[in-house]
Structures are given as structure tokens and as C-alpha cells.
Amino acid sequence: MKSEHRERTQDAAGRPGDDGRVDDGYADAATETFVAHRNLLFTVAYEMLGSAADAEDVLQETWLRWAGVDLASVRDRRAYLVRITTRQALIRLRTLGRRKESYVGTWLPEPLLTTPDVAEDIELADSVSMAMMLVLETLTPTERAVFVLREVFDIEYDEIAEAVDKSPAAVRQIAHRARAHVSARRPRGTVSPSETQDALDAFQRAAATGDLQGLLDILAPDVVFLGDGGGVKQAALQPVMGADRVARLLVAGLGRITASSLRPAQVNAYPALVLRLDGEVDTVVAVRIDDGLITGLYSVRNPAKLSHMHRETVLRR
Missing domain, CATH: 3.10.450.50 (Nuclear Transport Factor 2; Chain: A,)
Incomplete structure (x- = not known):
């Protein structure tokens, strides 16, 4: 009976059956959720990496992992996707760090031609400005992830802790240290x-x-x-x-x-x-x-x- 109940639950969630096929309802729900949050996930990855090309690669990795998740077990789909993206971006940051070491000349973030509405969100605009992106480059990978998730996207400490594999108490300390670091280096005042x-x-x-x-x-x-x-x-x-x-x-x-x-x-x-x-x-x-x-x-x-x-x-x- 337990086995039959598990199979019925999986079918209802759209998980693969014994024949290996995936229910269209599950595939549609997974795709719809990912597409709905794609711009957010790209922004998270870009702010962590400073590279649009690498951010796109991170989104590909995020999708591959998301497509295999049992949606019935996910309480907050947005938070879950941000968690996957953050982990993949941290992995990519280490690779990017090695590339920067052998880069010819100064490494600058990849510029983006942004839509007019981004400038209307003052906090978001400030966080993706070229000046701020360069400040973020001076943080360690974990500090950068914590700062971006907390200060820009207002993610709760418990969620950030799961994304960076640290305790909530450690994340609070990292956030405090990162804020002080950024505050000392960011532009001296808000510029319109x-x-x-x-x-x-x-x-x-x-x-x-x-x-x-x-x-x-x-x-x-x-x-x-x-x-x-x-x-x-x-x-x-x-x-x-x-x-x-x-x-x-x-x-x-x-x-x-x-x-x-x-x-x-x-x-x-x-x-x-x-x-x-x-x-x-x-x-x-x-x-x-x-x-x-x-x-x-x-x-x-x-x-x-x-x-x-x-x-x-x-x-x-």
C-alpha cells in the first residue's frame, strides 16, 4: 500500500513513472516556474559574477538541476531556484577567479545594455552600476554571495545559510563584514x-x-x-x-x-x-x-x- 501511495503521489506531482516518461503537467510547471523567475536568477548570477556570459551558463546549470526536482517537495520555489543559482555561481566564481589571474590587463565587469525600468529601482540600479560591480569584486566569493542576497534581494538569513552552506549565525557575521567593506569603498553619495x-x-x-x-x-x-x-x-x-x-x-x-x-x-x-x-x-x-x-x-x-x-x-x- 505504501508503494502504491508513493507512486500515486509521484504521478500527481508529474514525476517520471516506471516507463521513464515525464508527465507533461510536471514539465510545464517546472518550465513555467523557471521562466517566471529567470530574470531574477540572471540578475543574482550576474551580480555575483560580473559576467553575463558566465551568468547565462549558471542559468543553464540551474535549469538542469531544477528539471530534476520533485516540485511537490518544494515549499518556496523562488527561494529554491535562488539557492541553486547561488551555489552554481559560487562554483563558477572560483573558475572565473583563475581566469582573471591570467587575464591580460585590467579585468572589468561585462557591460549590459539595460531596460529603462531598471534605473527606476534605485537599489537595483546602484547594485549593478559599474562602480558597485567593481566594489563587489573586492569581496571574497562567500562575502559577495551573502551581500548580494541580503542587501539587494532581501533574502532571509536562514535561506542564505542554506545557499552558501554556512550557519545562520556565520552568515550574519559575514553580512556585517561585507557591508562594512562595501560601505568604505562605494561612491560617497547617491548619484541620480x-x-x-x-x-x-x-x-x-x-x-x-x-x-x-x-x-x-x-x-x-x-x-x-x-x-x-x-x-x-x-x-x-x-x-x-x-x-x-x-x-x-x-x-x-x-x-x-x-x-x-x-x-x-x-x-x-x-x-x-x-x-x-x-x-x-x-x-x-x-x-x-x-x-x-x-x-x-x-x-x-x-x-x-x-x-x-x-x-x-x-x-x-
């Missing part, structure tokens, strides 16, 4: 997209015309320029620091670029500039703003990181 746009407009005008003084007026004295060519495209191999050095680098590198080829776009929820040459995306320039001045310039040229600049990416919390 309009403030970013104003600074970017001034930068674009000066860069497109080779106006050295115009650049010096908008760059902070301690501005840092980071270029990512991945060894494929020419880029600064080391950070360039200081307004004068950065301005002269920009005049030399962008002075020949026409204003029409350097266009604004919404990148990682904030205004940025996209350089197109012969119709193809050549460079994405994101900025960090503090007190109305540009304190960080992030130039991504590695073609392998520009594939998500051809279509908008939907991010969700």
Missing part, C-alpha cells in the same frame, strides 16, 4: 541618473572635440581610468590616475573620434557612452560620479564582453 547624465554630457563634448580644459573641468583630481581590452584590443594595461594624465590620455585616444560615433546609452542602469566604428560597438565607457565630478572611467573594449550591448537585458529583484 540625471547627475550622471549632466557629467557625461560635459565629458562627451570635451572628449569629442579634444578639449583638454573641458576634460580637466569635469574630472576629479584623483580620477582613475581603467581600460579592458582583454589582450585583443589596445587598452591601458594598468590604471591611469590623476586628472591631467587621464585627460591627456583621452585627448590622444578619443580626440579623433567624431561626436556622432560616440553616443549615449543606458548601461548597467546608468548613462554611459558607446563608441561605434563602422556600425559595430567598439568601446563602452561607463563612469563613476562623486560630488558632481567623474572619479572613475571604465572603458571596456574586449569584444567578448560586448555581446550584450546589442540588445537590452531585463534585470529583476
Whole structure:
């Protein structure tokens, strides 16, 4: 009788029967749930990895594991999917760490052409900004996972503990340490997209015309320029620091670029500039703003990181 009850329960849940076939109802329910949360899962993976390509791979792994789960045993499907995604992202982070060690030049997060609604969610926009993604890079993998899940997605400590295989008490300590670390390194104040746009407009005008003084007026004295060519495209191999050095680098590198080829776009929820040459995306320039001045310039040229600049990416919390 117990065996018959188990079989009936499995059939009702849509689990595979003795003939190895999967009930269409189960497959539909699993697919529907995954699709409903896909944008959320991608956002979790991307914030943990800083790479859209790796985030997509993590989602593939998440789906493969999710497709084999008995849905009848899952109390909270969203939390379960986030847990799988987090575990797979932590595994991928270790691989990504090894790749970064052999990366040619500076490694920058992969830029995303984001939908306008992402900027309306201030907390989400801040968390995926290029400046914040670089701050997240300074955390350990577990710290990054805990910070992202707690501060961005408001996941309960007990759920995070299961995802990172730590006790809830340990997770609370990690969260406290990660918050302090991020707080000391994040932009000094909340910057609105309009403030970013104003600074970017001034930068674009000066860069497109080779106006050295115009650049010096908008760059902070301690501005840092980071270029990512991945060894494929020419880029600064080391950070360039200081307004004068950065301005002269920009005049030399962008002075020949026409204003029409350097266009604004919404990148990682904030205004940025996209350089197109012969119709193809050549460079994405994101900025960090503090007190109305540009304190960080992030130039991504590695073609392998520009594939998500051809279509908008939907991010969700």
C-alpha cells in the first residue's frame, strides 16, 4: 500500500513513472516556474559574477538541476531556484577567479545594455552600476554571495545559510563584514541618473572635440581610468590616475573620434557612452560620479564582453 501511495503521489506531482516518461503537467510547471523567475536568477548570477556570459551558463546549470526536482517537495520555489543559482555561481566564481589571474590587463565587469525600468529601482540600479560591480569584486566569493542576497534581494538569513552552506549565525557575521567593506569603498553619495547624465554630457563634448580644459573641468583630481581590452584590443594595461594624465590620455585616444560615433546609452542602469566604428560597438565607457565630478572611467573594449550591448537585458529583484 505504501508503494502504491508513493507512486500515486509521484504521478500527481508529474514525476517520471516506471516507463521513464515525464508527465507533461510536471514539465510545464517546472518550465513555467523557471521562466517566471529567470530574470531574477540572471540578475543574482550576474551580480555575483560580473559576467553575463558566465551568468547565462549558471542559468543553464540551474535549469538542469531544477528539471530534476520533485516540485511537490518544494515549499518556496523562488527561494529554491535562488539557492541553486547561488551555489552554481559560487562554483563558477572560483573558475572565473583563475581566469582573471591570467587575464591580460585590467579585468572589468561585462557591460549590459539595460531596460529603462531598471534605473527606476534605485537599489537595483546602484547594485549593478559599474562602480558597485567593481566594489563587489573586492569581496571574497562567500562575502559577495551573502551581500548580494541580503542587501539587494532581501533574502532571509536562514535561506542564505542554506545557499552558501554556512550557519545562520556565520552568515550574519559575514553580512556585517561585507557591508562594512562595501560601505568604505562605494561612491560617497547617491548619484541620480540625471547627475550622471549632466557629467557625461560635459565629458562627451570635451572628449569629442579634444578639449583638454573641458576634460580637466569635469574630472576629479584623483580620477582613475581603467581600460579592458582583454589582450585583443589596445587598452591601458594598468590604471591611469590623476586628472591631467587621464585627460591627456583621452585627448590622444578619443580626440579623433567624431561626436556622432560616440553616443549615449543606458548601461548597467546608468548613462554611459558607446563608441561605434563602422556600425559595430567598439568601446563602452561607463563612469563613476562623486560630488558632481567623474572619479572613475571604465572603458571596456574586449569584444567578448560586448555581446550584450546589442540588445537590452531585463534585470529583476
